[in-house]
Amino acid sequence: MTATDHSIELIKAAAQAAADKLAHDIIAYDVSDVLSITDAFLVASAPNDRQVKGIVDGIEEALLKELGTKPVRREGERDGRWVLLDYIDIVVHVQHSEERVFYALERLWKDCPEIELPADAVATRGKGEEHAKLYAAEADGDLS
Numbered sequence: 001m002t003a004t005d006h007s008i009e010l011i012k013a014a015a016q017a018a019a020d021k022l023a024h025d026i027i028a029y030d031v032s033d034v035l036s037i038t039d040a041f042l043v044a045s046a047p048n049d050r051q052v053k054g055i056v057d058g059i060e061e062a063l064l065k066e067l068g069t070k071p072v073r074r075e076g077e078r079d080g081r082w083v084l085l086d087y088i089d090i091v092v093h094v095q096h097s098e099e100r101v102f103y104a105l106e107r108l109w110k111d112c113p114e115i116e117l118p119a120d121a122v123a124t125r126g127k128g129e130e131h132a133k134l135y136a137a138e139a140d141g142d143l144s
Helices: 005-020 049-067 097-103 105-109 127-140
Strands: 024-030 040-046 073-075 082-086 090-096
Touching: 005 024, 005 040, 005 049, 005 090, 024 127, 040 049, 040 097, 040 105, 049 082, 049 090, 090 097
Parallel strands: 040 090
Antiparallel strands: 024 040, 073 082, 082 090
16 A cells, blocks of 8 residues: 555645744655554754744645645644644644654655655755754854
8 A cells, every 4th residue: 555646636735834834844745554543744944943833834834725725733833842743644743843853753664665855845954953053063063
């Protein structure tokens, strides 16, 4: 079993919306062979709570406008550290960078096939690490 064309379309639109809102390290997995409740997961992250919320809002807006779909469930918004959008066919995880490292969802789904994403989304890979290094340098007072 593989993710449906509709699920792939949702994932790609969500990934592009996340990239447009400057999400980091966007990746998607086809989990249809291992889970019966959804076809695919999209994971993205941001360095602060406000940006997490902005990415989530951007994804919701894009999927509603482009594909006429709304999430059936939205969890974690109040804290802004890890927001889950459940569209039944796909589940979107937008995490604060610290939660992303701690929970390491990629390790859980590494054996699942990656879904090809738009170039803008692929270009975000490694941005979280770059941001973390810059933040550490700022905290140390070393901006050379």
